[in-house]
Amino acid sequence: MSITRLEHETVSPEARAEGSRRLRVLHAREQIDLPGAERAVRDLLLALGRDPSSPHLAETPRRVATSFEEMLTPREFDLTTFPNDEHYDELVLAKSIPVHSLCEHHMLPFTGVAHVGYLPGERILGLSKLARVVELFARDLQVQERLTVQIANWLQEHLDPKGVGVVIEAEHMCMSMRGVQALGSRTITSSVHGLLREDPRSRQEFFTLTGAH
Numbered sequence: 709m710s711i712t713r714l715e716h717e718t719v720s721p722e723a724r725a726e727g728s729r730r731l732r733v734l735h736a737r738e739q740i741d742l743p744g745a746e747r748a749v750r751d752l753l754l755a756l757g758r759d760p761s762s763p764h765l766a767e768t769p770r771r772v773a774t775s776f777e778e779m780l781t782p783r784e785f786d787l788t789t790f791p792n793d794e795h796y797d798e799l800v801l802a803k804s805i806p807v808h809s810l811c812e813h814h815m816l817p818f819t820g821v822a823h824v825g826y827l828p829g830e831r832i833l834g835l836s837k838l839a840r841v842v843e844l845f846a847r848d849l850q851v852q853e854r855l856t857v858q859i860a861n862w863l864q865e866h867l868d869p870k871g872v873g874v875v876i877e878a879e880h881m882c883m884s885m886r887g888v889q890a891l892g893s894r895t896i897t898s899s900v901h902g903l904l905r906e907d908p909r910s911r912q913e914f915f916t917l918t919g920a921h
């Protein structure tokens with residue numbers, strides 16, 4: 709993986725007063741060589757027996773190159789957390805977060821939903837941030853299993869919850885459009901840590917609510 713993630717805390721005085729904490733998540737990625745990618749797409753069209761100089765395809769290499777740049781570059785965001793003053797100790801679950809990623813075997817999309825849940829420890833998280841964490845790892849050349857594990861590990865490390873669980877259900881275009889042509893078949897993967905792994909009641913609740921079991 710050619711990604712480094714730079715993270716640093718930015719806390720305003722007001723935010724510090726209310727105990728919120730923001731972690732800016734940036735991405736230093738090896739510079740994508742757009743002209744190089746365009747040339748490669750033109751070569752691919754040629755190799756596929758297409759004429760890249762035809763008016764229909766003239767803009768295609770540029771469009772493909774910029775599409776890949778966008779699909780492989782996560783957006784910067786602030787991970788905002790708050791003290792768990794109410795000592796909320798039940799499951800927090802964000803269901804059906806959209807997932808769009810590219811499989812590293814075929815560079816074809818796989819799309820679906822992620823269900824991300826955690827049992828809060830000392831801190832709780834702005835809910836919209838779970839979708840940004842999913843995107844952080846989805847905008848990459850991926851396999852679904854690794855994507856699932858990376859999201860769970862990252863949340864475990866940065867939020868330090870009592871438990872965290874991630875379920876991803878996705879359809880892979882490399883399965884739907886080619887090969888076995890299993891249209892509509894979904895692959896389900898999961899990764900659980902802490903009490904969601906070890907405590908049978910919490911684990912059961914998580915998988916029942918996600919509908920994965």
Ligand SMILES: [Zn+2]
Nearest residue numbers: 811813814882
């Ligand atoms: Zn594939």
